[in-house]
Amino acid sequence: MRRQLSPGEQVIVDTRRHGSLLVFPAVATVLICGLAAFAAGWLSRGRLDAVLPWVPEGSGPWLALAPAVLAAWMVVAYPVRRLLAWGALRYTLTSRRILRRQRGFRRSERELPLAMVSDVAVHQTILQSLVHSGSITLTTGQAASLRLDDVPEVRSFRQLVLDAIDELPPDQGFADDGGLPRLDGRAGCPDAPPWELREY
Template identity: 35%
Template sequence: MSLLPYAESERVLARVRSHARALALPSLLLLLVCAGLGYLGGRLPEAWQNLALLGLAVVLVVVGWLAPLCRWLARNVTITSRRTVLRSGVVVRTRQEVLHSRIVDVTVRKTVLQSLFGSGDVLLGTGAGRPLVLRDVPTPDLVADALHELMEAARPNGEDRWTG
């Protein structure tokens, strides 16, 4: 038995992460560190210098590649038939959710770089406080159109929220 009566009717429609472009520079750093370690490893005159080089390479990989990868993996958006849920955070997990019936407007914002890669920010305004921002999602126009349809379906009899 479910605690919430609507849990059976709620379906997951999409799971979205921010654009993988965020991992381009960390991946380039990983390649450079591996190439540098492969070239210099074992060539230094003292054993402690080789160990220091290895330690530096490990620190650069952990801080420059593994941390951004974990941060990218820890942030995701789940769009269901009733709500949009944003989860983020590596150490401190944050969960924000908004019901589609509470969304007043959906705005798509794109920078020049985001336009080149086909991504953008989707802002979900609820009329109270700051909007929920889905940062750097791929195909933001498609996400916005889907959210518009879900907003209309969530309103009883297709009524406008302000004249209802």
């Protein structure tokens, strides 16, 4: 990311979606592995012969491989897939723009200059409010918009966006009068320390 920065641009936040998205995949992994281990042990003891007499004797150890194969497929299909999707998506806020980058098999990248942002809205469900995550929608007053889902510490992230907009150069910032560019020559907060020296 730093190689793509323009002169004077600083990275403020570089984050992934909230880790709570991995709770259900983690629980599913434990349940799948537990059930597969129980089924494999039950089959290896030959107890299937009593239920299905037509099953050849001595096939228990081979049948015990079936739950393991099925469990491996289920783990790859859901938990691993969710983990890779979580790790492939990143949100980056710089002093000039905000980016939504997705890597992996499906690559995409969207960026929105902060100078175009006229509204920053936060949306939270009940569960998201418990873990301080949420969705942020940045609009420009036109057709363009950018939505960031499951942002960790969403209120703090929104405040950082607003602070970055307020500290834009005078010819790039927006005033509080409906999104018109500043014409008064103010440079936001000239006395603010560099972003890397601040505590969030």
